[in-house]
Amino acid sequence: QVQLVESGGGLVQPGGSLRLSCAASGISFSLHMMGWYRQAPGKQRELVATIASGGFTNYASAVRGRFAISRDGDENTVYLQMTSLKPEETAVYYCNAAASAITARGGIWGQGTQVTVSS
DSSP: OOEEEEEOOEEEOTTOOEEEEEEEESSOGGGSEEEEEEEOTTSOOEEEEEEOTTOOEEEOTTTBTTEEEEEETTTTEEEEEEOSOOGGGOEEEEEEEESSGGGGGGSEEOOOEEEEEOO
């Protein structure tokens, strides 16, 4: 059984921070590229950050320098540390596992966790 479960979302004030977690089960964690994507109301789902099994990371330009993606292979968990959050970053954040970023849409998706940035 393959499953990705996100957690850590919630309400945060502009400029605040949140740490999201994604627990993976039923997959060979070390063989997958892990990623975080987000989808705001009325918007398409967009890439936030990815991390390869070897630790190489990639970030959307909008979040580079403020967000950090990491993975813990022993626990099959990927994290997204978000700082200096902006109201326009309110969205459902999804965890993804795929062979590569190119094939992410056809990969494994979690149910998402809501992040709301508001005062």
